[in-house]
Amino acid sequence: xxxxxxxxxxxxxxxxxxxxxxxxxxxxxxxxxxxxxxxxxxxxxxxxxxxxxxxxxxxxxxxxxxxxxxxxxxxxxxxxxxxxxxxxxxxxxxxxxxxxxxxxxxxxxxxxxxxxxxxxxxxxxxxxxxxxxxxxxxxxxxxxxxxxxxxxxxxxxxxxxxxxxxxxxxxxxxxxxxxxxxxxxxxxxxxxxxxxxxxxxxxxxxxxxxxxxxxxxxxxxxxxxxxxxxxxxxxxxxxxxxxxxxxxxxxxxxxxxxxxxxxxxxxxxxxxxxxxxxxxxxxx
DNA sequence: CACCATGTTCCTTG
DNA sequence: CCAAGGAACATGGT
Numbered sequence: 332x333x334x335x336x337x338x339x340x341x342x343x344x345x346x347x348x349x350x351x352x353x354x355x356x357x358x359x360x361x362x363x364x365x366x367x368x369x370x371x372x373x374x375x376x377x378x379x380x381x382x383x384x385x386x387x388x389x390x391x392x393x394x395x396x397x398x399x400x401x402x403x404x405x406x407x408x409x410x411x412x413x414x415x416x417x418x419x420x421x422x423x424x425x426x427x428x429x430x431x432x433x434x435x436x437x438x439x440x441x442x443x444x445x446x447x448x449x450x451x452x453x454x455x456x457x458x459x460x461x462x463x464x465x466x467x468x469x470x471x472x473x474x475x476x477x478x479x480x481x482x483x484x485x486x487x488x489x490x491x492x493x494x495x496x497x498x499x500x501x502x503x504x505x506x507x508x509x510x511x512x513x514x515x516x517x518x519x520x521x522x523x524x525x526x527x528x529x530x531x532x533x534x535x536x537x538x539x540x541x542x543x544x545x546x547x548x549x550x551x552x553x554x555x556x557x558x559x560x561x562x563x564x565x566x567x568x569x570x571x572x573x574x575x576x577x578x579x580x581x582x583x584x585x586x587x588x589x590x591x592x593x594x595x596x597x598x599x600x601x602x603x604x605x606x607x608x609x610x611x612x613x614x615x
Numbered sequence: 616c617a618c619c620a621t622g623t624t625c626c627t628t629g
Numbered sequence: 630c631c632a633a634g635g636a637a638c639a640t641g642g643t
Contacts, residue, residue, distance in 0.1 A: 333621055333622070334622095337621080363638085363639095410622080411621085411622085412621090412622055412638095413620070413622055413623095413640095414620090414621080414639095415622095429640085445639095446639075446640050446641065447620095447622095447638080447639050447640050447641085448638075448640085449622055449623075449638065449639080450622085458623095483631090483632095485631090485632065485633090486632095489632090489633090494623085501621055501622070502622085503621060504621095582621095583620095601633095602632095602633075602634080603636090604620095604622095605619085605620085
């Protein structure tokens with residue numbers, strides 16, 4: 332379940348569980364999620380290798396492993412696509428229906444499941460080179476943002492989804508950030524006045540940081556036993572309130588009253604994706 | 616049956 | 630060169 336905050340929470344959760352663990356068996360059930368790596372290549376690289384670290388970059392998960400025999404560490408790149416999940420489960424538990432890659436460790440099993448198979452788990456790290464700056468890092472400065480937006484006449488909402496501009500913003504947080512900044516989603520990027528650019532820069536960081544903070548405090552079911560899903564995207568741990576949905580100001584709220592001015596939230600389609608906005612609060 | 620879906624890439628058209 | 634639109638990937642939910 333993937334936008335930057337969800338991937339960040341997952342990385343923080345998995346990193347200490349995986350560090351130092353050795354891969355005893357590799358079971359690829361959906362070879363397409365490895366592309367362009369082949370099943371044989373993955374098996375050769377991972378068998379007997381040990382997890383060193385796990386970090387996030389944009390919506391990607393970067394695993395560092397040390398191969399069997401102590402040669403130089405190598406990278407493994409994960410992406411959750413739309414429906415991917417990664418978790419550890421007891422070695423004895425049956426695998427989920429859509430398990431795509433299964434790594435047997437000692438006494439537990441790492442599972443990458445993905446019904447739609449839009450996700451990836453691959454030795455090809457090439458996708459990372461096409462990413463723009465991390466939105467929560469210094470490199471993502473108001474000046475950088477302003478210059479980048481000036482060069483594009485694309486609608487600002489569409490531009491926010493461009494991973495080469497800034498890495499990790501997806502369809503939900505793009506709408507949320509625009510609302511926080513009071514910016515109309517269809518305004519061309521180059522037509523944003525500087526104060527709006529700065530407001531949007533702040534809003535992107537704030538929306539993402541708040542989502543990470545929220546995810547850090549929720550009782551998440553990473554083991555994947557929950558009914559809807561184990562993360563905090565739409566789902567929640569069993570028996571807990573749905574804090575997450577209430578945090579969203581506009582996403583998936585078409586027709587419902589704006590939480591600020593009570594005007595009905597609208598939905599429009601841009602680049603074949605839904606955009607949600609308040610026509611009164613977002614006139615910039 | 617219809618339509619929608621957190622992502623990315625490729626292709627066509629203007 | 631740019632932007633917009635659509636399709637593709639494959640599956641599930643409502």
